[in-house]
Amino acid sequence: MTNDNPWKLWYSKPASMWEEALPIGNGRLGGMVFGGTHNERIQLNEDTLWSGIPGDKANLQAFPHLQQARKLVFDGDYSKAEELIENEMAGEDCEAYQPLGDLVIQHHFSDSDYIHQYRRELDLETGISLCEFMAGSTKYKRETFISAPHQVLAVQLQSNGQPLHISAHLDSKLRHGVQECSNKLILRGQSPFSVKVPNEVLYEETAGLQFEIHLQAFPNTGSVTVSNKMLEIKNADSVLLLLTAKTTFKKFDELPEPVLDTVAQQCGQWLCKASILPYENLREQHVKDHSGLFGRVDLHLGDSGRGHLPTDERLSRYKLDKRDSGLEALYFQYGRYLLISSSRKGSQPANLQGIWNPHVQPPWNSDYTTNINVQMNYWPAEVCQLEECHEPLFQMLEELSKTGARTAAVLYGAKGWAVHHNVDLWRMSTPSSGQASWAFWPLGGAWLCSHLWEHYSFNQDVQFLKEKAYPLMKGAAQFCLDWLVEGPEGYLVTNPSTSPENKFVAPDGKPCSISMASTMDMTLIRELFQNCLKASKILGIDESFHSMLEASLKRLYPFKINDKGCLQEWFQDFPEHEPGHRHVSHLYGLYPGNQINLKETPGLAEAARKSLERRLEYGGGHTGWSCAWLINLFARLQDGERAYSFIQTLLARSTHPNLLDDHPPFQIDGNFGGTAGIAEMLVQSHDEGIELLPAMPGSWPEGYVKGLKARGSFLVTIEWTGGQLKEAQISAVKAGWCEVHCGNAVLSIKKNNGMVYDGCQPFYMEKDESVTVTLASLKADYSR
Known part of the structure; x- marks a missing residue:
């Protein structure tokens, strides 16, 4: 059996676990296709199905403690400052992304039938998952995709021999009931009000999102009956199953619809419009939409001679010898496919798991983690010519600028808007609970604004800059201006300050994260101010604000190089609590920023290199996403061999059989970061020009x-x-x-x-x- 199309994942057996199933999606709806023979399971998600409701989670008791925390930091009592912040200024955790349910399809074969010639695949070019096999002498074929033009999941089942006899039903891990119609099932359910307590899921009858899943069968011949909350189709040569779903979510700052009438109407309309089309037309329109995005980029890194092998076997061999340039190219294109499938205009942005989550209590709530992870999701968007897929992130920024304005005002007495490290459907922008090392970091908005400038830089869309990007950037900069205070030697510094999730050893010997002017903070603010200045000059506006930014920019605490020759992570060269920490936040200026580069700041670039070497010496880069970040950092240093070594590590150590990133557990940012890293090795344009093949490894000679x-x-x-x-x-x-x-x-x-x-x-x-x-x-x- 051969695989002529290089952009296919394929397997010789069904998925036995979620991490072997194949992802499909249209940005709003997601599915994981298991490819079973007797029993097919498609695990479902809808991007607005989250726990909770809108609400203000601001800790109203926090602001009075801000000046005391600052004084403790300036006095060098960092541990006490951290204790004060964690006890008095922390907030609540964000809400959790929820699983929608399952579509289960049962094939009814005779006892004498046996399964052979099995194959399942995911075609990245078309966005279609295929499963085909022989049961006895009859060939069965299933095609599954989720259409963006028609907002439905379609499953086309065919048999060549014995007529089809299948049954299909819906299920959900959430509270639900199923209604039977003539040739249709409707599952109505409710998301939890809270899942914050481990192993405890809380519902409230009058609060939380409601949802519906509609499933309808369209056989070409034969009959459809509905009984026992199941569709049963008999004596058909082919049958088309159409499924769609929707929640009562309205807006991030509005309570959900109290009833399901609008949801039912919309689901009915989607199914009606899709069902009047012949399957071939529905499929054709889906493929045209999907391939119109996917087909913009092609990549060939050489022929490894392993394209004929099932993908899981290729990956197993790669883990042994780290040699398969075709698999590396497939991984690149898979990242592009995943972004197309999980982030489309009008959808929610891709979260920690893209759009695919089977858990009621998912790891890290499957949220938007803004101290690296959600940004990494969008690193490939522009360079890989998927700029439309960036739009949901920009919409989220507009919404965060509203919740973040209250956060800035209530928690810090500041203008503009601020976002901390966890965001959810309801656009929580306040600190979460837990340690200050992750919870207390108000510069998520500053980092997210870099994506606005990147979109302008790649597309030169002045209207976008004027109407969307600059107002949001200005609001984030206004917060930063108010957040900065005068520190040592007259520099402007952030206080309190953290380097996300990392800790140093304080003078009292305790692990601590709170100090002032972390390199990450100062780099983000410097970049934001510089981008605002460029934008205001292009637009010819805001001269007075322009002057304020210029004056502050000159006073920002600068980069420092420590005695080891490394780029310093904190304002002072503290001993590191965890020298091999997974975050390398202080290297933001090298990538994704560009304040550190080989041309203009070779000394800082060398210090960044030494910082990377030190991290790696102590075991850094050990999670999927942090390994992906290393690819991009070494690419910016134009070290193709080191960058390539971390592509090998990412695939060999941090990749599931379905090629999804293994943090562990599954977390999708490693896929997106890996794709961006491969692109960064081939083309760079951050340094006032286009650099061709800046980090070409010897393993890709042709x-x-x-x-x-x-x-x-x-x-x-x-x-x-x-x-x-x-x-x-x-x-x-x-x-x-x-x-x-x-x-x-x-x-x-x-x-x-x-x-x-x-x-x-x-x-x-x-x-x-x-x-x-x-x-x-x-x-x-x-x-x-």
């Missing part, structure tokens, strides 16, 4: 990539051989100046009109114009 995007709104296609550039095409989506580099190469850049430039010379490109880039020569002393 290959090509088509359709990556660079800042300035350029599309990039590269072909290489012998580890060197063969030819590249640069196309301008919008008119603008372009500059192209490729390591120590002298480039020849040829326009369509015959004009030729060398790679050190910026040149202007009209909209839709393209140039061809070739290697003129190598020069050992080449320097930009």
